[in-house]
Amino acid sequence: MTVAIEMGQTTAGAPAKLDLEELLATRLLVQGNSGSGKSHLLRRLLEQSAPWVQQTIIDPEGDFVSLGDRYGHLVIDAEQHTERGLQAAGERARMHRVSTVLNLEGLDAENQMRRAAAFLGVEPFEIEHGGDA
Secondary structure, three states, rough: OOOOEEEEEOOOOOEEEEEEHHHHHHOOOOOOOOOOHHHHHHHHHHHHOOOOOEEEEEEEEOOOOOOOHOOOEEEHHHHOOOOOHHHHHHHHHHOOOOOOOEEOOOHHHHHHHHHHHHOOOOOOOOOOOOOOO
């Protein structure tokens, strides 16, 4: 089965589509200046692929929490949980293939990294404060 994600229109007015299977088998880099539409593109990809793909969204600014209401993602407010609790929640989400949004809004950068690492089940790297690299 081929799933085509409609992203918009070509300059000729035809639907511009992405093959979801090909997208998942490769890598994607979204890069651009502030205000260039990166979040809009990412939201479109997430919305269009939600019925077919388990998604884990690390959301530093709370931009994607609305996916919970619209597509059934489990929204987890990282500020309300310990690292140990987030690690357990991440393990259960992966085990049961639940799409999640980890909302990191309200946390400083170091706590965002620590809590995201716990949720993903990886060791956080040490953050150096000053000194030689």
